[in-house]
Amino acid sequence: MNRLDILKASLVNKQAQFDAKLQAHMDCVKQAKGQPLNDKRNGQATLSKWDRQNDALRTLNDSIEKTKAAIEKEESKTALIELTEIPEQIKALIDAGTITQWRKHPTYFFVNGVDKARIVLMKNGGIAHKFLSSIPSQEQYAIFRDVFNGLRKELAQAA
Known part of the structure; x- marks a missing residue:
């Protein structure tokens, strides 16, 4: 609910x-x-x-x-x-449950299973990350890295 x-x-x-x-x-x-x-x-x-x-x-x-x-x-x-206009690649990840959208700031996304770090949708359609150094463990860093790099690749191919 x-x-x-x-x-x-x-x-x-x-x-x-x-x-x-x-x-x-x-x-x-x-x-x-x-x-x-x-x-x-x-x-x-x-x-x-x-x-x-x-x-x-x-x-x-x-x-x-x-x-x-x-x-x-x-x-x-x-x-x-x-x-908020969101690319289809990001919508697919939201629907799959890999990332969640922050309702307070709709252009910020959290990777499930990762604390602190965020993916930011830029105005030009690209993505960036925030608080990457705040990730507490290497396992969480690997999860964030895989999602971020995969999403960046998909967005680059679509452009």
């Missing part, structure tokens, strides 16, 4: 919870049956209870609004990725 699906499921749950709390509050208000609450039959306690219920509803509504904003943000990130 990706982040967007999790947020949408959370929104559905929060809205259902809000509806249930609102119904419970309405049922509680109906129990007063229009009687004045200023009598000596615990009217202040009833008003305090309603205030607590209203606060809970307000808090839940704020949480729903935050979730909606997060969904919008995730959708805009997805739209940004879709607007």
